[in-house]
Amino acid sequence: MLKPLIGITVILLISAGIALAGSQSSVSVGPYPLFALCAAVGFLLHWAIFIPSFLFQTEHYFDLTGGVSYLCTVGLALIAYPGMDARGTLLCFMVAIWSARLGTFLFLRVKRAGQDRRFNEIKKKFFRFAFTWTLGGGWVFITMAAALAAITSEQQQALGILAYLGTLVWL
Secondary structure, eight states, X not given: OHHXXXXXXXXXXXHHHHHHHHGGGBOEETTEEHHHHHHHHHHHHHHHHHHHHHHTTOOTTHHHHHHHHHHHHHXXXXXXOTTOOHXXXXXXXXXXXXXXXXXXXXXXXXXXXXXXGGGTTGGGSHHHHHHXXXXXXXXXXXXXXXXXXXXXXXXXXXXXXXXXXXXXXXX
């Protein structure tokens, strides 16, 4: 029981440090930096879906929750930052397209297989399963932190040649 709790604490501390750093040049929504609000989305969604997943002993929605978390995070950024520049908007759409494709693929893979063997033992233990879902929320935030920093930045930047080249590589 202690290892998962330590793991949860470490994930939250690392994420809090990144959220604090990323919030320094973030636009604010009321008193809160948008970067920090976006950081919370993945965790909150993962924890919300963890509860019924533990009660029903299912891992079927783990990967789908990750994909939806990315979508909700960039959705929040788009809605909360009406003055977002073209670079931020482009990044939001790139994250959304990527997460929709990956989340759908992973969800359908587990549905076809009937299970995700990685979870056979984990889902039986509350704190270990909670650690896994917390790790999922951390994964969503940490992997998109660089994009979020650009998306939520107070500094507007026009699209330049690097943005166009990067988009071509991404395609």
